[in-house]
Amino acid sequence: xxxxxxxxxxxxxxxxxxxxxxxxxxxxxxxxxxxxxxxxxxxxxxxxxxxxxxxxxxxxxxxxxxxxxxxxxxxx
Numbered sequence: 001x002x003x004x005x006x007x008x009x010x011x012x013x014x015x016x017x018x019x020x021x022x023x024x025x026x027x028x029x030x031x032x033x034x035x036x037x038x039x040x041x042x043x044x045x046x047x048x049x050x051x052x053x054x055x056x057x058x059x060x061x062x063x064x065x066x067x068x069x070x071x072x073x074x075x076x
Contacts, residue, residue, distance in 0.1 A: 010047030011073045017045040019063045034062030
């Protein structure tokens with residue numbers, strides 16, 4: 001993966017984690033809410049997993065936010 005993608009995935013992961021922490025959810029609680037394995041959510045938060053749009057939608061549902069909120073990141 002090139003550097004630009006790495007940076008974007010890490011920033012996206014930080015956004016997911018920030019929203020999860022604001023909602024006072026553990027990885028396991030979010031996992032149950034969106035039917036994604038907690039280890040996969042951990043990898044997403046660390047920027048180590050590239051996801052599909054359907055996963056983006058599930059994360060948004062689990063965090064009770066609009067999907068665009070997950071992409072509301074400051075990127076250069």
